[in-house]
Amino acid sequence: MGELQLRDVYKNYGQMEVIKGVDLDVDHGEFIVFVGPSGCGKSTLLRMIAGLEEITGGDITIDSKIVNNLPPVKRGIAMVFQSYALYPHMSVYENIAFPLRVERLSNDKVEEKVNAAAGILQLTERLKHKPGELSGGQRQRVAIGRAIVREPSVFLFDEPLSNLDAALRAEMRVELAKLHNNLDATMIYVTHDQVEAMTMADRIVVLDHGIISQVGTPLELYHKPQNLFVAGFIGNPKMNFITVTGKQADETGIVVTLPSGQDLDVKVLPRDDIAGRSFTLGIRPEDLTLKQADATIEITPSVVEHLGIHTVTYSSVEGASNTFCALLPGSAPAKVGASISMGLNGADCHLFDENGLAFDRRLAVSALDPAEMHL
Amino acid sequence: MGELQLRDVYKNYGQMEVIKGVDLDVDHGEFIVFVGPSGCGKSTLLRMIAGLEEITGGDITIDSKIVNNLPPVKRGIAMVFQSYALYPHMSVYENIAFPLRVERLSNDKVEEKVNAAAGILQLTERLKHKPGELSGGQRQRVAIGRAIVREPSVFLFDEPLSNLDAALRAEMRVELAKLHNNLDATMIYVTHDQVEAMTMADRIVVLDHGIISQVGTPLELYHKPQNLFVAGFIGNPKMNFITVTGKQADETGIVVTLPSGQDLDVKVLPRDDIAGRSFTLGIRPEDLTLKQADATIEITPSVVEHLGIHTVTYSSVEGASNTFCALLPGSAPAKVGASISMGLNGADCHLFDENGLAFDRRLAVSALDPAEMHL
Amino acid sequence: EDKVIHMINCGDNTGAGIPLQEQLISDWEAANSGYKVQVEFVPWGQCQEKSTTLASAGNPPAVAYMGSRTLKQLAANDLIIPVDMTEEEKATYAPPILGTITANGKQWGLPRAFSTKALYWNKDLFKEAGLDPEAPPKTWDEMYNAAKMIKDKTDADGFGLAAASFDNTMHQFMNYVYTNGGEVINADGEIVFNSPNNVEALDFYGKMASVSQPGPVAYDRAKLRPLFSEGKIGMFISGPWERVRVKDVNWGVAPLPHGPSGGAGTLLITDSLAVFKGSGVEDQALSLAKLLTNPENQMAFEIAEGYTPLRDMPQVAEILQEDPTWKAFLDAIPTGGPEPFVTDYVGLQDTINEAVQGVVLGEVEAAEAVEIAAEQLEEFK
Amino acid sequence: MLHKYRWYEYVLIYCGLAVFLTFVLAPFVEAFVVSLRPLSGLFSIPYRFITDDMSFEAYFSMWKNVPLLWRYMLNSFFIATVVTILGLLCIIPAAYAFARFEFPARNSLLGVFIAVNMFSGAVLIIPLFKLMQQYGLLNTYFAMIAPGTAFVIPTGIWLLRSYLVRIPKELEEAAWVDGAGKIYTLVRVIIPVALPGIVVVTITAFITAYAQQFIYALTFNSVNELNPLPVGLFQFFGRQSVVWNELMAASLVGILPVLFVYVFLQRYIVAGLTAGAVKE
Amino acid sequence: MAHTAKQKDYFPYLLLVPATLVMVSIVAYPLIETFRLSFTNTGMSQNYEYVGLANYEKIMSRRFPEVIARTFYWMGLSVALKMLIGTLGAVLLNAMVPGRALFRILVMPPWVIPIAIGVFIWGWMYNGQFGMLSGMAQRIGILDAPFEFLAYKNSAFMATIVTDVWIGVPMVTLYLLAAMQSISRDLYEAAWVDGASRFYRFRRITLPLIIPSIATMALLSAIATFNSFDIIWILTEGGPRGATTTMIIDTYKTAISRFKYGEGAARTVMIVLFLGSFTFVYFVLLSRLAKRSPNNAA
Numbered sequence A, B: 001m002g003e004l005q006l007r008d009v010y011k012n013y014g015q016m017e018v019i020k021g022v023d024l025d026v027d028h029g030e031f032i033v034f035v036g037p038s039g040c041g042k043s044t045l046l047r048m049i050a051g052l053e054e055i056t057g058g059d060i061t062i063d064s065k066i067v068n069n070l071p072p073v074k075r076g077i078a079m080v081f082q083s084y085a086l087y088p089h090m091s092v093y094e095n096i097a098f099p100l101r102v103e104r105l106s107n108d109k110v111e112e113k114v115n116a117a118a119g120i121l122q123l124t125e126r127l128k129h130k131p132g133e134l135s136g137g138q139r140q141r142v143a144i145g146r147a148i149v150r151e152p153s154v155f156l157f158d159e160p161l162s163n164l165d166a167a168l169r170a171e172m173r174v175e176l177a178k179l180h181n182n183l184d185a186t187m188i189y190v191t192h193d194q195v196e197a198m199t200m201a202d203r204i205v206v207l208d209h210g211i212i213s214q215v216g217t218p219l220e221l222y223h224k225p226q227n228l229f230v231a232g233f234i235g236n237p238k239m240n241f242i243t244v245t246g247k248q249a250d251e252t253g254i255v256v257t258l259p260s261g262q263d264l265d266v267k268v269l270p271r272d273d274i275a276g277r278s279f280t281l282g283i284r285p286e287d288l289t290l291k292q293a294d295a296t297i298e299i300t301p302s303v304v305e306h307l308g309i310h311t312v313t314y315s316s317v318e319g320a321s322n323t324f325c326a327l328l329p330g331s332a333p334a335k336v337g338a339s340i341s342m343g344l345n346g347a348d349c350h351l352f353d354e355n356g357l358a359f360d361r362r363l364a365v366s367a368l369d370p371a372e373m374h375l
Numbered sequence C: 001e002d003k004v005i006h007m008i009n010c011g012d013n014t015g016a017g018i019p020l021q022e023q024l025i026s027d028w029e030a031a032n033s034g035y036k037v038q039v040e041f042v043p044w045g046q047c048q049e050k051s052t053t054l055a056s057a058g059n060p061p062a063v064a065y066m067g068s069r070t071l072k073q074l075a076a077n078d079l080i081i082p083v084d085m086t087e088e089e090k091a092t093y094a095p096p097i098l099g100t101i102t103a104n105g106k107q108w109g110l111p112r113a114f115s116t117k118a119l120y121w122n123k124d125l126f127k128e129a130g131l132d133p134e135a136p137p138k139t140w141d142e143m144y145n146a147a148k149m150i151k152d153k154t155d156a157d158g159f160g161l162a163a164a165s166f167d168n169t170m171h172q173f174m175n176y177v178y179t180n181g182g183e184v185i186n187a188d189g190e191i192v193f194n195s196p197n198n199v200e201a202l203d204f205y206g207k208m209a210s211v212s213q214p215g216p217v218a219y220d221r222a223k224l225r226p227l228f229s230e231g232k233i234g235m236f237i238s239g240p241w242e243r244v245r246v247k248d249v250n251w252g253v254a255p256l257p258h259g260p261s262g263g264a265g266t267l268l269i270t271d272s273l274a275v276f277k278g279s280g281v282e283d284q285a286l287s288l289a290k291l292l293t294n295p296e297n298q299m300a301f302e303i304a305e306g307y308t309p310l311r312d313m314p315q316v317a318e319i320l321q322e323d324p325t326w327k328a329f330l331d332a333i334p335t336g337g338p339e340p341f342v343t344d345y346v347g348l349q350d351t352i353n354e355a356v357q358g359v360v361l362g363e364v365e366a367a368e369a370v371e372i373a374a375e376q377l378e379e380f381k
Numbered sequence D: 001m002l003h004k005y006r007w008y009e010y011v012l013i014y015c016g017l018a019v020f021l022t023f024v025l026a027p028f029v030e031a032f033v034v035s036l037r038p039l040s041g042l043f044s045i046p047y048r049f050i051t052d053d054m055s056f057e058a059y060f061s062m063w064k065n066v067p068l069l070w071r072y073m074l075n076s077f078f079i080a081t082v083v084t085i086l087g088l089l090c091i092i093p094a095a096y097a098f099a100r101f102e103f104p105a106r107n108s109l110l111g112v113f114i115a116v117n118m119f120s121g122a123v124l125i126i127p128l129f130k131l132m133q134q135y136g137l138l139n140t141y142f143a144m145i146a147p148g149t150a151f152v153i154p155t156g157i158w159l160l161r162s163y164l165v166r167i168p169k170e171l172e173e174a175a176w177v178d179g180a181g182k183i184y185t186l187v188r189v190i191i192p193v194a195l196p197g198i199v200v201v202t203i204t205a206f207i208t209a210y211a212q213q214f215i216y217a218l219t220f221n222s223v224n225e226l227n228p229l230p231v232g233l234f235q236f237f238g239r240q241s242v243v244w245n246e247l248m249a250a251s252l253v254g255i256l257p258v259l260f261v262y263v264f265l266q267r268y269i270v271a272g273l274t275a276g277a278v279k280e
Numbered sequence E: 001m002a003h004t005a006k007q008k009d010y011f012p013y014l015l016l017v018p019a020t021l022v023m024v025s026i027v028a029y030p031l032i033e034t035f036r037l038s039f040t041n042t043g044m045s046q047n048y049e050y051v052g053l054a055n056y057e058k059i060m061s062r063r064f065p066e067v068i069a070r071t072f073y074w075m076g077l078s079v080a081l082k083m084l085i086g087t088l089g090a091v092l093l094n095a096m097v098p099g100r101a102l103f104r105i106l107v108m109p110p111w112v113i114p115i116a117i118g119v120f121i122w123g124w125m126y127n128g129q130f131g132m133l134s135g136m137a138q139r140i141g142i143l144d145a146p147f148e149f150l151a152y153k154n155s156a157f158m159a160t161i162v163t164d165v166w167i168g169v170p171m172v173t174l175y176l177l178a179a180m181q182s183i184s185r186d187l188y189e190a191a192w193v194d195g196a197s198r199f200y201r202f203r204r205i206t207l208p209l210i211i212p213s214i215a216t217m218a219l220l221s222a223i224a225t226f227n228s229f230d231i232i233w234i235l236t237e238g239g240p241r242g243a244t245t246t247m248i249i250d251t252y253k254t255a256i257s258r259f260k261y262g263e264g265a266a267r268t269v270m271i272v273l274f275l276g277s278f279t280f281v282y283f284v285l286l287s288r289l290a291k292r293s294p295n296n297a298a
Ligand SMILES: Nc1ncnc2c1ncn2[C@@H]1O[C@H](COP(=O)(O)OP(=O)(O)OP(=O)(O)O)[C@@H](O)[C@H]1O
Pocket: A013, A016, A018, A036, A037, A038, A039, A040, A041, A042, A043, A044, A045, A192
């Protein structure tokens, strides 16, 4: 139970293709997060899984049963809406009990289940209130409560935290993660908040214009983005991109020439026919260092932000497609207008070919899988 | 021009005291940010300066003139609202021209000034559009344009970026900082976003329930919060607080006993009569280290977030008032349930007395003033 | 500046008599320099109400066309002046006609149009029902029997009965009152509505409902003609105007059948020119009204319009010869009774209508209905 | 998906709609059918829906019988238009005051305005009649316009106020900070921004003023040239017989222009109902 | 408030001047005048005298209680039908079926045409011999003889109500439709995900959420219905035998048809009293209800 397959799933709205062939396998108990820019089709895909939108093409399978034409209730899923969709005229109790009432469960059973759910979600005190009297976080919990009582094998969430303020969002994030551990159910979660995606997901699905751009664990996406889109999308501040020229490939990587003329050996799996071609070098702001490194870039910050914990500088750099951002320690001596030498190491850099596809990075396994880390 | 004084300013709404005696001096050209939790009175204070709210007590002086009873237009201020308050039926041009139309300037003059403002804000292309056709960032610039044409000596901003998404917010932050440099005007800026406050302010005013809790540069607030409130409010993730017992004071600081029994010498200006009293020790998540340090705290993370750039752990720790958070490098080997030894150094710690007031920390000047840093 | 004489004329200005009237008016203006007559045509629906309203608002017309039934009420409220007829003038009118404008010993209007009622019957339906098509009923019983025969033997209903909440229901009922020797108010001004004659009349009215078209309460007179024209009712009572309007059926018209306690009778309705008080030109208005209604002018007007002749002038014989269907109406004049003359005409009408409807709907006995009505009428005399 | 119906649900819905719309539209069909029959054909028994003597004759002959039909239609439009304009002149400032300003007795005053709604129409006929009489206003357009205006104001205030409340205050504050006076702000900022709401109020006021002209006109006016459509047509009933086919033809022709206008404005009407009244 | 409270100015009052002027002269003054007139015997002529409570005694003694009861019965039945049909209509129009845009337009005509014209048409429809209702009923075989709807007390009573309902239903329907459309689609989707059937969703979500709108609409249309004049006046003038005489008709007849302003004024005062207390009671009940179940829409 709780397994899900999407096979070549398509969705058109009239002429417009919104989902263009999505394949995905989700195992029981996984926490999957869909991210992507606004309008990329996250909600649509989720709603297709829920049965709220018709499937134009392909198959959706839940627990080995093709559910394309089943109504939501027969799919064994439960959904938590972005707006929570609480019934404003019903008490919290009745809201949570709603799915059970639909099933015509006896009052005793209903009470038992609602109380259990309320217990888990710490809503016992609030059962008599109307949703209008609850705080944002409490409403969210009621919405989850309504999903829990049905004991579905798959939970679907559409940006459930986007209406909350930052502090509450952080708190609820942790609670959701705990809930996932307790419930032993598959969860599919839509968000456009990176931090949510990175912190909660077992695997993240990055959608771009209705196509899956990459699927992987958070750290895979962070360390090994397969293309420019994912590289730019994951990570905050954004990865810096610089146009470089290929020089040669050797055993340990590819040597490229920076706009400043320096050579840098990027630690990626080499390919043939590198010389003279134009690539994009990616370096995350946090991978820039003030220490000695393989190459340097001179920057003259036009804006410096002292955050205490970090100092962030923004500069224009030759060959960079956007403002070049560097994330330095809070104590870093950065001043507007004063040039600094930034070090970058070939091992930290990403390299993308003309099609925006990444060269495979050579990385330690432990970087990708915390389980492999040595304590 | 552009100087502002608040003297013992009060504001009541009926029975409710909202601003309870605020004193503040703002110099010409300063960028002042008001921060504080929701409902603390930031907007009220700003609106009192603008002339939108009556002053219950005290005086507000702008450029040496008491303005308590002047209407906004006579105060030489301009205001940018959270919602931008653009007139939806007027073109960008007419929106920017509005204050000039009110003044009955000739059409030529109006055109000249609007074009100048549009030039600064890169809106020249957009002058014919209606606000509804603009992006969030552009709208924001129109709102600023409307403020600029009046050539005020003080600009007031009430959470101007809160309606924008994260990426755009970061961008506009940088633009606002540039604008401040170009315009040579005083700016007072309300936000509840810490990053905005830290990055843009010359000085930050932290408000707490209608009282100024602390005024200082961003780094002063970060490194030398004067009380528990400011310490907890500034910095993200929040500072961890642990109850400790005073042991002795010496030249270099105060020695306290951690709940684990270890002693830690906190580098603060000592006071008398320390022994046996109960204090609160503050340590920022980012100041915890995996390396050797003055003392250690054992944590067993219940939640671990791998953000790539950082790894954040949450644990329960004896004596800590809340979940204990540690911000570790992205490569840190943290796993849920596996205990880690965290190092903390007395030089990084904060200490607060029973009243929540901070002991003065011994810090290098350069930590507080980037200008003093040696490049 | 000429003084204006405001005259309100009901109806529209398309009638064939209007040019005659206009000619007379300009003659009068020529004879009375300094005065200008301004004629306003107001549709029937609002005509009388408008004049009354203007008068009670203190801005009366000089002269207006009013139903004679309102004269007493207007006089009682001091809104009109008496028309001061000489004995000679009075003598030109048949007594029942004079009766419609006389209250408290004075005449209050100059009759301008008038009507009596008669019984129209459908000869084809009579024949179909086995009745003699050329022998209209002479008594109530005959009328009822004929109606019953028609109802039983043909597709049509026997009789067209009006009982809607309009003035005309009372008018219909008054025909029965007058053919049964009844009265509403006697010569001494007492309410005598609760006479046995009237009980009998009302009872009979209710009885006719059983042989009439379904739902008489939804019908006023105007709705009956289409039924008659369609051959859906065998008989109905109405005025002379139906003569030119009823089409497509083979009809005859006869005097109203007599009631058991009475004889020949009919309701005689006149409309008059009334001279309002307070217009400032009362004398001139009166002189104009008299000019328009003097025997010659009035007769010419009636011939042009096709109205019933008010006075027995030589021309009447010609009319009768030309169209014998006039006979039943003209013959009835001397037997005619007026609309009851009261100070609250609408009140009277409502009271009587209610009695009629009560009986037609079978809700009350005639005797009781008449008693209640009589009591209420006390208020209006 | 949510609104995917099974076949029997379609049948049910369409049957329901058919019954509902039949109820709503049958009178118009009847009126049309009647208008097509010659007068003699009208009173034919038994009832037949379609007859072969149908023609548009009445649509031509009615102009002779009701020569003033154009005039009545124009009067109706004129009265409703003036009522709407006067109404708006009262409604806009009042709604603005109730939506935006704190002043003593604000709520009770609003309550009084709304309560006035109850005494609309016929209740005040008598005193109004006396009043008009006193000031010689009977039989003028004014006599029909004034009461109409009074009775569109409360609803108008109510609708527009709830619209104005939702316009951000900051718009006015921004104008105030920029030195604009209150009238200037009202005219240059509030009214243009509230235009959609004003459109709704205008439409509602017009409907009310247009649909409810009967009693005032019947009572306060007896000058035929000033009569609005319903009273003009009511005159058909004052005749010796009612020319039903022409009455129906005239009615249909008379209401056609408004119907046409409303078809185009219907989305504003529905939107306006949502905007104004639902919450509260 | 928008501007600093310091400016304790008369501006808001200034804004209220036009509306207040109109209301005072067209409503308030006449109301007071009515009250005064109700103690006089004002009639057709210009002169009148004060007669104390005579007018009130007169109306009390003459079947007035019956008129009051009938008025409320007529109003209650009409409003109930409007709400019922309006709700059903709104549900039907809310269905996402092809043609719904057209249907929404088609419900409007009775609302936007002059009431009197609609009533003329109904007057014809109710005709037993030639009208559509009786005619069609005979054709279908429901009736075997023409039926005059306006000829009998009960049928005339119902006929006037049906016409009133016909005129009122479009507004109610569109209003409730608007209310239904303002319910978030999410709620329905959530219920659907939970397996609720269409009917169940209507019963547990739509209906409870539009109840406040129904209540508001019921009050508004009760007031309109109470004041409804044209319909009855044109169809029956209050007959047969007073079966459709409501307070408004009764008052109009007395004052305008019979020129008894004083007596009519007393009736008007009674109407104001009854209508006022009706509305008051309704409001009190409504706010009680609202208090018992706080319905702060989320
Ligand atoms: N009912 C619809 N009809 C037509 N187009 C639609 C419909 N629903 C969504 N779309 C389009 O499909 C695309 C994907 O929409 P979707 O809501 O799935 O985006 P999303 O990724 O959830 O975005 P967001 O982060 O803004 O919620 C968008 O371009 C949207 O405009």
